[in-house]
Amino acid sequence: MKKRRNPSETMFQLLNYAVFALFTLACVFPFYYIFINTISDNHLVKTGKILLLPSGIQFSNYLQVFQLRGLGNAAFISVARTVLGTLFTLVGSCFLGYTLSKGEMWQRKFWYRFVIITMYFNAGLIPWYVTMKNLGLTNNFWAYVLPGIVSPFFLILFKTYVESIPASLEESAQLDGAGYMVRFVRIVLPLATPIIATIAVFASVGQWNSFLDTVFLMRQSKFFTLQYVLYQYLNEVNAVAATLRNSPTAQHLDPSKLLSPASIRMTISMVVVLPILFVYPFFQRFFVKGIMIGAVKG
Amino acid sequence: MLQSDARQHGIQRRTGIVKQFVGMRPGTKLFLLSAPFLLLVFIFSYLPLYGWIYAFFEYRAGLKIFETKFIGFKYFLSLVNNPVTASEIVRVLRNTFVMSFLGILTSWMPVAFAIFLSEMRSKKIRGIIQTLSTLPNFISWILVYSVVWSMFSVGDGFLNRLLLTLNLVDTEINFLASTEHVWLTMLGYQIWKGLGWSAIMYLAAITSIDQEQYEAATVDGAGRFRCIWHITVPGLMPTYFVLLLLSIANFINNGMEQYFVFQNPMNKAFIEVLDLYVYNKGMIGNNIPYATVVSMLKSIVSIVLLFTANKMSKSVRGESIL
Numbered sequence: 001m002k003k004r005r006n007p008s009e010t011m012f013q014l015l016n017y018a019v020f021a022l023f024t025l026a027c028v029f030p031f032y033y034i035f036i037n038t039i040s041d042n043h044l045v046k047t048g049k050i051l052l053l054p055s056g057i058q059f060s061n062y063l064q065v066f067q068l069r070g071l072g073n074a075a076f077i078s079v080a081r082t083v084l085g086t087l088f089t090l091v092g093s094c095f096l097g098y099t100l101s102k103g104e105m106w107q108r109k110f111w112y113r114f115v116i117i118t119m120y121f122n123a124g125l126i127p128w129y130v131t132m133k134n135l136g137l138t139n140n141f142w143a144y145v146l147p148g149i150v151s152p153f154f155l156i157l158f159k160t161y162v163e164s165i166p167a168s169l170e171e172s173a174q175l176d177g178a179g180y181m182v183r184f185v186r187i188v189l190p191l192a193t194p195i196i197a198t199i200a201v202f203a204s205v206g207q208w209n210s211f212l213d214t215v216f217l218m219r220q221s222k223f224f225t226l227q228y229v230l231y232q233y234l235n236e237v238n239a240v241a242a243t244l245r246n247s248p249t250a251q252h253l254d255p256s257k258l259l260s261p262a263s264i265r266m267t268i269s270m271v272v273v274l275p276i277l278f279v280y281p282f283f284q285r286f287f288v289k290g291i292m293i294g295a296v297k298g
Numbered sequence: 299m300l301q302s303d304a305r306q307h308g309i310q311r312r313t314g315i316v317k318q319f320v321g322m323r324p325g326t327k328l329f330l331l332s333a334p335f336l337l338l339v340f341i342f343s344y345l346p347l348y349g350w351i352y353a354f355f356e357y358r359a360g361l362k363i364f365e366t367k368f369i370g371f372k373y374f375l376s377l378v379n380n381p382v383t384a385s386e387i388v389r390v391l392r393n394t395f396v397m398s399f400l401g402i403l404t405s406w407m408p409v410a411f412a413i414f415l416s417e418m419r420s421k422k423i424r425g426i427i428q429t430l431s432t433l434p435n436f437i438s439w440i441l442v443y444s445v446v447w448s449m450f451s452v453g454d455g456f457l458n459r460l461l462l463t464l465n466l467v468d469t470e471i472n473f474l475a476s477t478e479h480v481w482l483t484m485l486g487y488q489i490w491k492g493l494g495w496s497a498i499m500y501l502a503a504i505t506s507i508d509q510e511q512y513e514a515a516t517v518d519g520a521g522r523f524r525c526i527w528h529i530t531v532p533g534l535m536p537t538y539f540v541l542l543l544l545s546i547a548n549f550i551n552n553g554m555e556q557y558f559v560f561q562n563p564m565n566k567a568f569i570e571v572l573d574l575y576v577y578n579k580g581m582i583g584n585n586i587p588y589a590t591v592v593s594m595l596k597s598i599v600s601i602v603l604l605f606t607a608n609k610m611s612k613s614v615r616g617e618s619i620l
Contacts (some may be wrong), residue, residue, distance in 0.1 A: 012522070016414055017423070024430045027494065030445040031433075033456050037448070048459050092335050099332040106325040111336060118343040120547060120604045124593025125573070126580040127349025135341070147342045150335050180324075180331060209438035212555055216581065231440045231559070234447070262454040269444040276436050284429050288498055 031273065038062070038267045046260045061267040064259055070221055070229060071268070078208060078226040081144040085207040086200055092149035094196065097158030098184050119152040129216055138217045144207070154199045161195040162188060198286040205276065230268050353590040373591040383588075389567065390575040393481075397571055398549045400485045405545065409538060411493055412500030413530055417522065428501070431494025439555045442487055450474055480568035484556065499541075500534055507533040536615065543619055547607040550600055572596055 037045050041056025049055065066072060099105055100112050122128065137143040165188065173183050189196070214228040224232075259267075319327065353374070356367040376383050418424050434442070449456050450473040458470040511529050520528070554573035561569050570578065572592070580589025611619045 009522075012417075013419060016418060020415065020418070020427050020431075023493070024427050026490065027431050027434050030449055030456075034445070034448050037454075045454075048453070048462070051456070051459050051463060092338065096332055096335040099328045102324075102328055104325045104328065105332070106329040111329075111332070114336070115339050118339060120551075121597060121601050122343060123346035123349060124590065124597055125576050126586055126589045126593055127346040127352065129581065130349045130352065130586075131342075131346040146338070150339050180328060205436050209436070211438055211440055212558070215558070216577075227438050227440050230444065234440070234444060262448075265444060266448060266454075269441060269448075273437055273441055277433075280433060280436060281429065284432065288502075 031277065034266045034269055038263060038270050042260060042263050045263055061259060061263055062271070065264060065267045065271065068233075068264075070224065071226075071271075073222060074224050074226045074229040075271075077141070077223060080141070081210075081225065082204050082207040085145045085148055086203040088145050088149045089151050089154060089203045090196065090200060093151045093154035093199065094158045094189075094192070095184065096150055097155040098162055098188055099180070100155070101159045101162045102180075115150065115155060116152050125216070132217060139220050139223060140217075141223060143217050144210070144213060148203075148207075151203070154203065157195055157199055158192065161192055165191050194286075201279075201283045201286045208275065226268075226272050230272050233268055234265060350590065350594050352586055353594055355587060357586050359584060359586065369587070373588045376588070377591070377595075386575070387592075390570055390572055393568060394550055394552060394571045396481050397484065397552050398545070400481060401488070401552070402542070402545055404485065404489065405538070405542060407489065407493060408496035409500050409531075409534055411497040412504055412534075413526055415497065416501060416504045416530075417526075428494065428498070432498065433494075434491045435495035437491075439559045442491055442556075443559045446487065447474070475564065477564045477568070480565045484560065484569065487556065487560075499537060503534050503537045504530060539615065540611070540619060543607040543611050547600070547604040547619070549603055550596055 036052075036054040037050050038061050039057050039059060040050045040054045041058065042061070044050055044055055096115070100108060100115070102108065105111070123131075132138055132143060132147075137146065169191070170183050170187055173187055178186070209227065211225070211227040211231065214223070214225050218224060218228075319330075322330075351363065354368060354370055355363060356369050357363065358366070377387055378384055415424055415427060418427075437445075448454060450458075452458060452470045452472050452474075455470075455473070457473070458467075461467045462470065507530065512525055515525050515529060550572055552571050552573065554571065554577060557569050557571050557574045558577070561574065576589045576593045576596070579585050579592070583589075608618050611617060
């Protein structure tokens with residue numbers, strides 16, 4: 001469909017492009033700004049010279065922040081919870097989504113509501129915390145994984161997708177004597193790879209970004225995640241900078257490499273955001289697909 | 299001998315169980331397969347309801363419930379009788395309502411974003427804008443805080459550096475210490491983070507609108523804005539309505555991550571929403587019975603809101619949102 005080109009049309013298009021360009025810039029520029037500040041000469045950063053372009057490029061900030069106590073361990077915890085949490089939620093939410101898609105399931109409607117309503121309703125923070133404590137899930141790595149095994153949102157995504165697979169495929173396997181487990185593994189899962197990928201992406205981003213569960217449940221620093229450590233450093237960054245400056249390795253560093261509080265903040269922020277920036281362009285289409293399937297039902 | 303006997307016996311027993319399982323009605327079988335996962339849902343989402351009894355006892359962390367004194371409705375009554383808590387609750391409810399209301403008030407923005415984006419001619423640029431503008435949705439609120447800080451802070455913030463370089467100001471402006479417009483600032487961060495993402499659903503809905511309608515309207519002499527107003531907007535209304543109902547159902551659940559990260563002693567009076575208040579009272583202040591009372595009432599109100607929204611959805615659309 002070709003539209004006539006007239007002055008008002010051109011004006012409209014220009015204005016439209018301009019507004020969107022501005023908003024998009026506002027979404028992306030902060031990350032760029034933080035990045036150039038972490039790779040530039042720290043002396044220039046400190047005196048406020050780095051505005052739009054990096055200068056005196058160096059990467060020692062990244063090496064230095066990983067000497068901060070706890071950061072390596074926090075990175076390990078973050079990766080571990082992302083990997084395990086994603087795997088477990090895939091198994092739990094997909095399998096339950098499958099069984100709840102079957103009309104012959106005993107009291108199917110009741111159990112479906114039983115799961116879905118937890119999206120909107122919970123007992124409240126304090127009763128939940130006391131329960132977690134009684135279950136031994138405070139200061140325990142599994143507190144990051146177990147509560148997320150059945151996620152109502154992922155369950156809906158999977159169930160909706162499975163219901164669109166022609167029933168005849170499963171029926172023929174059923175005639176060959178395949179039980180539910182065999183059909184789930186051999187027939188449903190291979191056909192559902194697009195939605196599994198979507199759920200995996202959602203789940204891993206969610207796990208990576210998750211932060212409040214550490215605040216609520218963890219007191220021991222060996223369970224802190226990168227997000228939590230970043231939060232701590234954002235709040236007490238001056239003290240951290242002093243420790244780093246006085247550390248034996250930092251004594252003989254030249255001023256261009258010396259970390260200021262600002263460079264620490266920005267460098268850790270980059271460490272936390274880089275994994276997402278890397279995977280994001282590849283995964284974006286999965287997100288879009290997921291939100292569209294999810295839109296079918298709440 | 300004995301061992302192999304035992305093993306054989308074990309195998310027999312196991313095949314017995316398997317046989318029993320195979321012979322079961324499919325419905326029961328499915329239920330048994332799902333049971334472990336349903337149990338997890340029960341443990342993590344329903345078991346905590348038991349904790350509501352802490353609202354009626356003088357409970358302190360680490361004690362057993364029977365060691366503590368039964369106090370009945372003392373903390374429920376303190377919500378209205380005690381002037382200090384009453385004024386706190388009023389303030390917290392005000393913040394909660396204002397934030398949710400602002401959210402609903404700006405809920406047209408993703409619709410407009412999607413409509414104007416789809417009016418763009420170049421498909422490639424459209425894709426790029428869509429990708430880049432959804433990016434902030436995938437970072438945590440802590441990173442948003444870090445981003446805000448590196449944009450607006452004194453000394454290292456981009457905006458102050460820019461203003462100084464352009465000689466527009468002599469001394470840096472401390473944007474972040476301002477306690478004015480806390481609500482609008484928080485709303486602004488929410489829009490920055492979520493606008494592009496929320497628009498995706500509407501973009502999808504736009505592509506499913508029948509293109510022939512536009513062609514017919516254009517033939518009849520309708521311009522761009524008439525097409526948008528009479529075809530696109532009505533086409534998006536069902537989606538908008540569902541999302542609006544969901545935000546009504548979540549009116550008092552505005553979460554706490556954002557407010558937790560951005561709270562400081564200066565803006566606390568404006569930023570403390572219900573969820574954050576419960577956290578500050580119960581986990582920082584250690585007043586478990588009182589915090590339980592507040593979260594209990596909140597849960598009850600939110601389930602009422604949910605069923606109201608569901609009923610509205612059923613009567614207007616003939617479809618439930620549950």
